[in-house]
Amino acid sequence: MKTTMLCARLSIFIFLFCLGSGICHAQFLKRLGNRVENAAEEAVLRKSEQKVNRETEKVMDTILDGNKGTKQKKNTKSQKKKNETDSSVDSGEGLTQKKAGSSTNVTKQNEFGVYSNFTFIPGNKLLFYDDFAADAKGDFPANWETGGSGEVINTNVSESxxxxxxxxxxxxxxxxxxxxxxxxxxxxxSNNGYGSGKPISKIHFAFLTKKAYSMGAGGTLAEIEILxxxxxxxxxxxSNFGGEVDVKIGNEIDREIPEYLNSTVHISIAVNKKxxxxxxxxxxxxxxPNLIQANIGKYFIIQAMDVLPEKGHFVGISNFKIAESTEDLRSLLxxxxxxxxxxxxxxxxxxxxxxxxxxxxxxxANMLRDNNDINLQIIGHTDNQGDDNYNQTLSESRAASVKQILIEEFEIDKDRLQFMGKGETEAVADNTTEKGRANNRRVEFIKIN
Structure with a gap:
C-alpha cells in the first residue's frame, strides 16, 4: 500500500515537472513506467530480504538457545577439541585462589558426551608424574633425560x-x-605451526627393551608413529621390530584428523602384558593384542623427528603420568x-x-550395579598448595561432584552414596615433590553399611 501511494505521488510530481520542462507526454509515460517497475522490484526484494533475515534469526535462535523446545546441535569436533584444550590435567591446588564453591551447590558441568565409549582406566599406583611446575622456563626439566635438547616453556593458550x-x-x-x-x-x-607450505614432523611413542635416548639404540622395540x-x-x-620379536607386526593405521592439527590432545596408553x-x-x-613381545616395554621414550622451531613448529608435552596397574578397583574394594x-x-x-x-x-558405576549391597563414602583429598580452609572446601566440592556424576550420568541411587572432604589433612606422600603432590590429589572410596 505504501509503495502504491509513493508511486502515485511520484507520478504527479514528474507530470508537473514535465509540463514545466517541456517533456512530451510519451516520454513521460515511458519514464514513469520504468520508475514504477523499478520501485515495485525493489519493494519485492526488500520484502524477500526481510523474510530471509527473519527466518535466519529463527534458525540461529533455535541453535543458540537450548530453551526453545528443541535440543541444541551437538558440538562439532573442532568445538569439542577447543573445550578439551581449555581444560588441562590438574597441576596443583590453590595456585590461583579461585572459589571452590559450596559442597551443596555443585554446578552440572560434567556431561561426558562422546566420551561415553572411553574405556581407558589409569593405573592405581603412581610411578611418575611431572607437570614441570617446579622447572624454570628455558631449562631442560630435572626429571627427564635426553640425548638431544629441549626446554620448559609457557604458552599463551594454557596455564600449564x-x-x-x-x-x-x-x-x-x-x-x-x-x-x-x-x-x-x-x-x-600440543602441536602448532603446521599447515600448507610447512614441512612435516613425526612423533614416535617408543617402547624399548633397554635404556636409550633414541629408537635406533633401544634394541628390540615397538612404536606408534604420529605424523x-x-x-x-x-x-x-x-609396529615392532628387532631380533627378539617372534611375530613381526607392522600395521598401517593412517587415521587422519585435520581438526587435531595445531591443537592439543590427550594421549592415553595402556600396556597389559603383550x-x-x-x-x-x-x-x-x-x-x-600381541605387540609387546619379549622384553619390549621396559622403557618408554617420546622421539621427535624434524620438529623445527625455525620453521614455526612447536610440539610439547605436559601433565605426564605413568601408573602401575595392580589389582582392579573392584577387587580392592x-x-x-x-x-x-x-x-x-x-x-x-x-x-x-x-x-x-x-x-x-x-x-x-558398574561395580555398584553388580553389587547392590555395597554403598560408598566418597572422600576428596588435596595436596598442601594453598590455604587450609580453601583446600578443605575444594575437597568437599570435588567429592560432591563425583557423587553427582554417579547419580546423574550413571543412574546410581543417591541413597547409596555419601561424600565428604578431608582437604590436605591425610597426605599419603611427600608434598615437596611433584609426584608426591599428585599422589595426594586423589579421590577415596570406602565401603559403608
Whole structure:
C-alpha cells in the first residue's frame, strides 16, 4: 500500500515537472513506467530480504538457545577439541585462589558426551608424574633425560608448562626401576605451526627393551608413529621390530584428523602384558593384542623427528603420568573395603570433573550395579598448595561432584552414596615433590553399611 501511494505521488510530481520542462507526454509515460517497475522490484526484494533475515534469526535462535523446545546441535569436533584444550590435567591446588564453591551447590558441568565409549582406566599406583611446575622456563626439566635438547616453556593458550620437543631428540622420564608388566601412560600433546607450505614432523611413542635416548639404540622395540602434516594429525602406524620379536607386526593405521592439527590432545596408553592400546582424546586408535613381545616395554621414550622451531613448529608435552596397574578397583574394594584413585581428574582449583575420567567412573558405576549391597563414602583429598580452609572446601566440592556424576550420568541411587572432604589433612606422600603432590590429589572410596 505504501509503495502504491509513493508511486502515485511520484507520478504527479514528474507530470508537473514535465509540463514545466517541456517533456512530451510519451516520454513521460515511458519514464514513469520504468520508475514504477523499478520501485515495485525493489519493494519485492526488500520484502524477500526481510523474510530471509527473519527466518535466519529463527534458525540461529533455535541453535543458540537450548530453551526453545528443541535440543541444541551437538558440538562439532573442532568445538569439542577447543573445550578439551581449555581444560588441562590438574597441576596443583590453590595456585590461583579461585572459589571452590559450596559442597551443596555443585554446578552440572560434567556431561561426558562422546566420551561415553572411553574405556581407558589409569593405573592405581603412581610411578611418575611431572607437570614441570617446579622447572624454570628455558631449562631442560630435572626429571627427564635426553640425548638431544629441549626446554620448559609457557604458552599463551594454557596455564600449564610444557616440555618443548625439538629437532631429532628422544625424551625419557627419569625412573629408578624398569616399567612393570602392566602400566598406563597419560599426557597432553600440543602441536602448532603446521599447515600448507610447512614441512612435516613425526612423533614416535617408543617402547624399548633397554635404556636409550633414541629408537635406533633401544634394541628390540615397538612404536606408534604420529605424523604432523598439512593434511592433519595422523596416527600413521604401529609396529615392532628387532631380533627378539617372534611375530613381526607392522600395521598401517593412517587415521587422519585435520581438526587435531595445531591443537592439543590427550594421549592415553595402556600396556597389559603383550597388549597395547592407545586413545587420542576419546577415540581408541590402537588395540594390538600381541605387540609387546619379549622384553619390549621396559622403557618408554617420546622421539621427535624434524620438529623445527625455525620453521614455526612447536610440539610439547605436559601433565605426564605413568601408573602401575595392580589389582582392579573392584577387587580392592571387596578385599580391603576401600580404594583410592588419582585417575579422576578435575579442572585446576575447581570441582569440574574432566572427560578423561569417564572410564574409571564407569568402572565404579558398574561395580555398584553388580553389587547392590555395597554403598560408598566418597572422600576428596588435596595436596598442601594453598590455604587450609580453601583446600578443605575444594575437597568437599570435588567429592560432591563425583557423587553427582554417579547419580546423574550413571543412574546410581543417591541413597547409596555419601561424600565428604578431608582437604590436605591425610597426605599419603611427600608434598615437596611433584609426584608426591599428585599422589595426594586423589579421590577415596570406602565401603559403608
Amino acid at each position: 608448562k610444557w616440555l618443548s620437543l625439538i629437532r631429532r631428540s628422544g625424551y625419557m622420564p627419569s625412573m629408578e626401576d624398569k616399567l612393570p608388566e602392566n602400566y598406563t601412560i597419560e599426557f597432553d600433546l 604432523l602434516s598439512p593434511n592433519g594429525f595422523n596416527v600413521r602406524s604401529v 597388549r597395547l592400546r592407545m586413545w587420542v582424546n576419546e577415540e581408541k586408535m590402537v588395540d594390538s 571387596l578385599k580391603n573395603g576401600k580404594f583410592s584413585t588419582t585417575g579422576i581428574y578435575f579442572d585446576t582449583a575447581a570441582s569440574t570433573v574432566k572427560k578423561e575420567s569417564y572410564g574409571i567412573l564407569l568402572d565404579i
